[in-house]
Amino acid sequence: MNVTIDKNSGYCFGVEYAIQMAEDELGHSAELYCLGDIVHNRMEVERLHQQGLRVIDREQLGQLHDCKVLIRAHGEPPETYQLALRNNIELIDASCPVVLKLQNRVKHAFDATTRQNGQIVLYGQPGHAEVTGLNGQTGNRAIVVMTEQDLDQIDFRRPVTLFSQTTKSTAGFYRMKQMMEERIAAAGGDLTTFDANDSICRQVSNREPQLRKFAHEHDVVVFVSGRKSSNGKALFGVVNHENPRSYFVENEQELQDDWFEGATSVGICGATSTPMWLMQRVADRIAEVGEAVA
Known part of the structure; x- marks a missing residue:
């Protein structure tokens, strides 16, 4: 049985940068x-915990004084x-520099649209760290949407400016955009006051066509x-759509032998938060x- 790891999978630049900064600091x-969590991957969080990285929540942050705290890639x-x-x-x-740039865009858009009685809408997962950071640029007055x-x-009679969490599905964003346009038309709103911004990270969106091709090349795919990874859920959906013999695992202990019966080619791929x-x-x-089965 031939087993291949997708060379395009693994950490994106932002995650790699954050982990490198943590390891550099822990070196002294x-x-x-x-x-x-520095990354939405339990195995990597446990590895860094062994090196001295201690995960805290916002409530615990408020109790800390005179120490060092790492801000992860989500912003x-x-x-x-x-x-x-x-x-x-x-x-x-x-x-992540991509996230920081988006935060700046959201802040400027909020300042501008407030003067026009407009609304900022974020396509993203409520409670996700990146969405929390983006919403903070609006004084937590953005509207977060995930479903129809x-x-x-949203009041579709008023101006709307739409942004996306950087790790969401491109297809999902454009479906949301289309539904919003339909709602504006139905409400008698003005489509010229709807500003939709595809702010998905291209390191993420470019993986979708690569993963489709990879999924077709193998009998079985293990993702x-x-x-916890939003990006992982989105990319697994892409893989599973192309190859029904696709399985989602957190680690090697979740593998089941019967998944590979009759398979001659197995592909391994992962999220932008999955270590190589x-x-x-x-x-x-x-x-x-x-x-064992040979």
Whole structure:
């Protein structure tokens, strides 16, 4: 049985940058705090915990003083930086440059649209760290949507500016855009006041066509990702649509031998938050299964 790891899978630039910053700091510090999981992958979080990275939540951040805290790639709202100043916390800011640029765009759009009685809409997962940071640029006055039902929150007779969480599905964003245009027309609104911005990271969106091709090249596909990963859910949907013999796992312990019955080719791929070492571990376990059934 031939087992292949997708060379295009693995960390995106933002995640790789954040982990490198954490490891560099831990190289000369026994302990470092991180606001939220540094990456939505339990295995990687556990590996870095062993090196001294301690995950905290926002409530715990408020109790800290005179220490160092890492801001992960997802970015943070303005109030996090204000709290750090008050509590003499040194922030090691590993916010992804793509996310920071989007935060700036949302802030400028909010300032402009407020003068026109408009609304900022974010296509993204409510409660997701990146969405929290983006919404913070609007004073938490943006409308967050994920489903068609969520659109009921919007007044389509008023101007609307739409942005997307950077790791969402491109197809999902354009479906949302189309539904919003239909709602504007039905409400008698003005489509010229609807500004839709495809702000999905191209490192993420470019993986979709690559994964479609990869899924077709193998009898079985194993997609490796943390279950908290928004990007992982979106990309697995792409793979599973192309190849029904696709399986989602967090690690090699979740593999089931009967998945590979009759397979001569197995492909391993993952999310932008999946480390290459974990995909290799999954590949090694599948290779053992192949030897056992040969």
